Amino acid sequence: MNQVLEKDTLDALLARIVAEGPAAVSAVEGGFPVVEGNRALFAYVGHADEVRLHHWIFGLESAQEFHRVHAEVWTLEIEIHDAARVEYKLEVVENEQRQLMRDPLNDQLARDPFGANSVATGPGYTEPWWALEDRAKRHGEVLVRQLRCKTFGDVRPLSIYLPPRYRETRRYPLLVCHDGLDYLEFAGLQRVLDNLIDLQEIPPLIVCCTQSPNRTEEYAANERHAEFIANEVLPLMEAEFSLLDGPSDRALMGASFGAVASLYTALQFPDRFGKLFLQSGSFAFTDIGPHGRGPVFDNVVQFVNRYRRNPTKPATRVFLSCGIYESLIVYNRSLLPMLQKTGTEAVLVESQDGHNWENWRDRLRDGLTWLFPGPLWMVYE
Numbered sequence: 001m002n003q004v005l006e007k008d009t010l011d012a013l014l015a016r017i018v019a020e021g022p023a024a025v026s027a028v029e030g031g032f033p034v035v036e037g038n039r040a041l042f043a044y045v046g047h048a049d050e051v052r053l054h055h056w057i058f059g060l061e062s063a064q065e066f067h068r069v070h071a072e073v074w075t076l077e078i079e080i081h082d083a084a085r086v087e088y089k090l091e092v093v094e095n096e097q098r099q100l101m102r103d104p105l106n107d108q109l110a111r112d113p114f115g116a117n118s119v120a121t122g123p124g125y126t127e128p129w130w131a132l133e134d135r136a137k138r139h140g141e142v143l144v145r146q147l148r149c150k151t152f153g154d155v156r157p158l159s160i161y162l163p164p165r166y167r168e169t170r171r172y173p174l175l176v177c178h179d180g181l182d183y184l185e186f187a188g189l190q191r192v193l194d195n196l197i198d199l200q201e202i203p204p205l206i207v208c209c210t211q212s213p214n215r216t217e218e219y220a221a222n223e224r225h226a227e228f229i230a231n232e233v234l235p236l237m238e239a240e241f242s243l244l245d246g247p248s249d250r251a252l253m254g255a256s257f258g259a260v261a262s263l264y265t266a267l268q269f270p271d272r273f274g275k276l277f278l279q280s281g282s283f284a285f286t287d288i289g290p291h292g293r294g295p296v297f298d299n300v301v302q303f304v305n306r307y308r309r310n311p312t313k314p315a316t317r318v319f320l321s322c323g324i325y326e327s328l329i330v331y332n333r334s335l336l337p338m339l340q341k342t343g344t345e346a347v348l349v350e351s352q353d354g355h356n357w358e359n360w361r362d363r364l365r366d367g368l369t370w371l372f373p374g375p376l377w378m379v380y381e
Contacts, residue, residue, distance in 0.1 A: 025045050040077065056086075064076060084122040156212075174206050189209070247274035
């Protein structure tokens with residue numbers, strides 16, 4: 001969490017910065033942004049002609065101008081909600097040269113496959129304790145496999161999570177996770193599983209983490225990908241591991257295009273997977289005009305449009321999550337009642353966050369416990 005000041009101190013801090021310049025900024029312990037109530041103050045120190053804050057909040061101006069308040073000090077104040085979490089970068093312009101950088105005054109970072117962003121949080125946000133590593137808890141094992149893929153004619157990496165004290169004499173639920181290697185690296189999936197299983201909030205389960213070399217094509221309602229999951233990944237897991245038999249004990253999971261792939265696969269093979277965990281799904285449609293998202297979305301839009309015209313039950317239970325700062329929020333809100341009308345038990349959890357891995361991490365407990373409730377879920381809450 002970013003530094004939180006007591007009431008009525010932010011204006012005094014800004015006045016000191018205006019009067020003293022870089023010395024006042026350096027004297028702030030804990031760095032920036034500094035948060036007071038719903039106000040967040042950012043600062044930048046250095047030579048510049050312009051400084052901007054770039055964030056990924058849909059519906060707001062994505063580049064907000066800092067104001068020069070001293071010779072080499074720039075500040076920006078924005079409104080931030082209590083439980084909000086915002087990823088951002090700074091754009092610094094000098095001599096017509098533009099540099100996009102992480103905030104040098106902010107130690108909070110969020111990593112993703114493309115690098116890292118700085119993070120600003122409201123006073124009510126805390127990193128979930130159940131996503132932190134606890135060495136006192138038993139840890140599951142992650143096995144690495146290389147699957148010779150007949151569908152695509154290549155070799156696919158699989159990382160398979162086995163719960164602590166896995167036994168071949170016991171049968172387990174199965175979760176197949178699209179972009180699973182990214183979930184492991186950027187969303188702390190193994191830590192979350194270890195903690196929730198140890199707390200008995202979810203039962204011990206097996207998770208097969210898949211990864212695609214061309215996800216925007218293969219995940220975009222692609223029949224071949226659905227066949228790969230249903231006819232290659234699932235049989236491999238059944239052959240090598242001790243799984244429960246019924247579709248009610250098998251789930252598909254994914255974020256963004258991975259959510260589209262999960263929904264599409266479940267509809268193509270309705271007897272294989274009974275549960276879905278869909279995070280920030282790219283469920284774009286064109287009821288009232290072009291989607292404007294480029295050709296990479298065309299197959300997705302055609303699929304969602306068809307489904308909206310003739311919705312059918314994809315699974316017994318579907319858990320949806322999405323950030324309210326995402327442009328995809330309307331699509332996910334629209335999907336919820338459509339699923340419910342098919343007889344699917346479906347819920348949507350929204351958050352004050354954007355389209356990023358830590359948002360998806362922060363919803364893992366909600367989704368996993370709703371789809372796979374353990375014997376002690378909510379007993380002590």
